[in-house]
Amino acid sequence: MIYELFYWPTIQGRGEFIRLALVEADAKYIDVARLSENKKTGVTAMIKILENGSKEHPPFAPPILKYGNRLISQTANILMFLGEKHRLSPTSEKGRMWTHTIQLTINDFLVEVHDVHHPLAKSFYYEEQKEEAIRRASNFRSERLPKFLGYMEKILSRDSSSEKYLVGKRTTYADLSLFQIIEGLRYAFPILMSEKQKNYPNVTALHNRISNRTRIDKYLNSSQRIAFNQHGIFRYYKELDL
Amino acid sequence: MIYELFYWPTIQGRGEFIRLALVEADAKYIDVARLSENKKTGVTAMIKILENGSKEHPPFAPPILKYGNRLISQTANILMFLGEKHRLSPTSEKGRMWTHTIQLTINDFLVEVHDVHHPLAKSFYYEEQKEEAIRRASNFRSERLPKFLGYMEKILSRDSSSEKYLVGKRTTYADLSLFQIIEGLRYAFPILMSEKQKNYPNVTALHNRISNRTRIDKYLNSSQRIAFNQHGIFRYYKELDL
Incomplete structure (x- = not known):
């Protein structure tokens, strides 16, 4: 099917x-x-x-x-x-629920990322809420992003092996989603991310590993991958980055 | 246990x-x-x-x-x-997933409700974002609340029986959560809700039915139920209601 x-x-x-x-x-x-x-x-x-x-x-x-x-x-x-x-989560009920828990946290964070550039309403233009976006972005950079990435780093750090995954010993959809979050953050906040990502070495290493997976790598370099742009969840506005 | x-x-x-x-x-x-x-x-x-x-x-x-x-x-x-x-969701995998789908939508809406009074950051006082809250509230009242309640009404309306539930023929946690959303909205937006709720007769009827369930009724009237207040997700600010 x-x-x-x-x-x-x-x-x-x-x-x-x-x-x-x-x-x-x-x-x-x-x-x-x-x-x-x-x-x-x-x-x-x-x-x-x-x-x-x-x-x-x-x-x-x-x-x-x-x-x-x-x-x-x-x-x-x-x-x-x-x-x-498709075996992108563990077989145990407990493991599946934990993978889902991480995903729900990623989803919550995604709403926050969107609302950085649209704090008042989706249906207002960015220019109509630019000043508000600047204020929200400042808090996002200093509090929310470190809290979220710190949490992901904490999860990964528990694993003592060199190839760390969020859940268990193999790639789950949560790893793929965290990869996508890092991709988006690098597009939307290039300066911030180049400064901050050294604080999250395991998150960065996971991102690298996912981007090198055979099918993912092929997909990322194909026309199937839509480029980031100013209509999506992750948007680049110079004044929101630092 | x-x-x-x-x-x-x-x-x-x-x-x-x-x-x-x-x-x-x-x-x-x-x-x-x-x-x-x-x-x-x-x-x-x-x-x-x-x-x-x-x-x-x-x-x-x-x-x-x-x-x-x-x-x-x-x-x-x-x-x-x-x-x-505890049998607060169907026994079939399909039914359980559908109940969860509704809950995820309720959770997304809850973030929006919170951000009406705190559009810029949780860590700023309301007074520091009051003007922004007023602008966000206006869009919430005219677009977001009707979209969400309209969706819940649509789900309930599919059921032709007189006692309608969001899922199947008995109470699920999704019904309890929708009840709680209505409780909160009535606290935070009393004028708006008294005007709008007639548009959502099945949602209102479900709220009534849940509040009359024996254990829920007893709980709501006990000291275990914390009263709504200005520190929670639902907060009442006259200027955000209409």
Whole structure:
């Protein structure tokens, strides 16, 4: 069965966390909204799924994953589903729940990253909340980012082996998601990250290792990987970086 | 085995979602940080758990649930665990995942509710971000609240029976959480809610039904239920309501 991913076609956004898991799993999928407009593909098809995709399990927002008759929404939920199916999480219930716990913390942080540039509302332009964004960014840089990355570093540091993973002894979707967070932070806060990342050596090492994984490396260098841009969750504004 | 809940002692906050599930399940628990300071109780004990509670599964933030040797964190995760153990979610994997999906959406909304009064940073006083809060509140009232409540209403409306639940034919933790959201919104936005709630008759009916459940009713009228106050997630500021 081929997965169908429904997500906005021009940004990495939350969809990218799903794409990375699908790529690492070597799972076949179509990126529905990125295909040309047709009955079953394109943005219109995504909007249709969003509005009427399932009477049983109506989705609130993309990303949405379709697998046969099943429609799954909420990023962390989709990853939990894929993790179990494709060995991107441990086999034990306890281990799976712990992987999910880390993912939920990553998701919370992602909201904070977005709200740095849009502290008042998604529907206001950046220019309408630029001064507020500058104030929020200052707190983000000094408190929130160190707290989050410090937590991830703490998790990784417990592992005494040289190849550390967030969970157990192999790659999980949580590692892929942390990789993506680091990618995004480097795009949005280049100066800050070049200064701070030495404080998180294990996080940095994990990021390197993930980016060198065969399928991930190939994907990152393909046209399938949408470039970061000023419409996604991670955005670069000089005045928010330091 | 008795559960131990670790959460801030003077607010409902995220801990309340766990408390409601424990109450409805008739599960024995101690509310650790609300007991007097002792080796194993009080706020100090909570801070200790937070900092050093588990080398295996270090928590990021409260609420934290301890069950024997197991330490579980992240609200939605704890509820998923309790739901399975105490029949507060369906028995099928599909049904459990759908309940969790709704809970994740509720959790996302909760962050938005909090950020209405603290759009720039948790660590700034309200007075330092009051003007920004007013701008954010306006968008929250006109767009975000209707979007969220409309979605919950849509889920409930699919059920043709007179006693509607978010999932299946009985109470799940998602129903308890939606109840708590309505409680909080009525406290924080009394005028707005008295105007808007007629648009969401099934949500309102569900709230009523949950509040009349025997154990929940008893709990709500006991000293165990902390009153809403200006330190929690839901706060009342006249200028943010309309």
